[in-house]
Amino acid sequence: MTVSVKPDARRNAGPYLYGREAEAVARVLEGGQYGHTETTEEFERRIAEFLGVPDAVAVASGTAALHTALLAAGIGPGHEVIVPSMTFCATVQAVLAVGAAPRFVDIDPASLCVSDQMVTEAVSDTTAAVMPVLFGGRPVDLSAIRTELDDRGIVVIEDAAHAFGSRSGTRRVGANGAALTCFSFGPIKNLTCGQGGMVIPRTPAEADTIRRTRLLGVVQSQGERANTTSYRVDGFGLRYQLSSLNAAIGLVQFDGFQAAEDTRRHLWRTYRDALAPLDGATLVDVDVEHAVPHLCQVRVPHRDRVFASLRSRDIGVGVHYPPNHLQPAFAAWHRPLPATEQVGEEILSLPFHQHLTEADIDLVVTSLEQALKAIGAA
Structure with missing residues (x-):
């Protein structure tokens, strides 16, 4: 018996099963x-x-x-x-x-x-x-x-x-x-x-x-x-x-982890190359030569508007994460954190999982470019 899970660019993340x-x-x-x-x-x-x-x-x-x-x-x-x-x-x-x-x-x-x-x-x-x-x-x-x-x-x-x-x-x-x-x-x-x-x-x-x-x-x-x-x-x-x-x-x-490691690095580099010429989006570096990437993230202006635009195009973007010092449950320990607060307003996670294809990544980056142009950020 095998179970297959095959998310695509519509999903922000998803498990990758090897069939066993x-x-x-x-x-x-x-x-x-x-x-x-x-x-x-x-x-x-x-x-x-x-x-x-x-x-x-x-x-x-x-x-x-x-x-x-x-x-x-x-x-x-x-x-x-x-x-x-x-x-x-x-x-x-x-x-x-x-x-x-x-x-x-x-x-x-x-x-x-x-x-x-x-x-x-x-x-x-x-x-x-x-x-x-x-x-x-x-x-x-x-x-x-x-x-x-x-x-x-x-x-x-x-x-x-x-x-x-x-x-x-x-x-x-x-x-x-x-x-x-x-x-x-x-x-x-x-x-x-x-x-x-x-x-x-x-x-x-x-x-x-x-x-x-x-x-x-x-x-x-x-x-x-x-x-x-x-x-x-x-x-x-x-x-x-x-x-x-x-x-x-x-x-x-x-x-299957060695294959997962190689695949995730390849996908992240593919994103990096595709995003390089794009104005208005800054890729967050993960030191891919040492890291096994878990996320692929960009910082964009007007993040909430970009998020909504991409979601309307059926692109599975996400936000990782809303800063904790701004959460009601942790208000007792709040202190000003300017870099975190700025990043919290700009961070956007692109679809990233082992089911992605290069065609999926092209679709995501093209959709991101269109979203940025629509709000005048690119």
């Missing part, structure tokens, strides 16, 4: 064990081997990865976490979930990521963690301030939801050992489990904490509990395991 996911899920269903099983553990091993790290801990979502990483790092009430406002709201919600406070910082408008200088300027006496967002798949290099952060006991927790497979220097993101790295394997990510996430811990102690937290604080594994009349809960926990059904999808996706 349904069979992999069916095998797990036939086995009768759907929770955390050896299938999940195999997925963890494969990812750890790919990154060249000692351990990888699978969880139920990218948000769960951020939440459990913060808990493993000891972040909680009274602490402040430096985080860019330009990110999906899940990043901020994870900070609030542990009782900490977000300290919103501005971004470099060219990359949509934080810089080491921005982080340094935001550090306070209550800063306990920095959570850089690897926006669009672009790696973030904080090595210049690593000693300063370490000396102050400030942990780095990478929100790499967009960045599975990207490289920082010669290593894959997650492999430098200096940060807890959190991946998302949600429906539209470069590698999907349907829904899922993963934390790359720095130490065995962090790995143990995350494993207990994802299983409601229970010490024993599922296999160990089957052979005893009791079990022990030694701390706070949540139902955050990655099911074997989702892990089965992830294993098939992982087998």
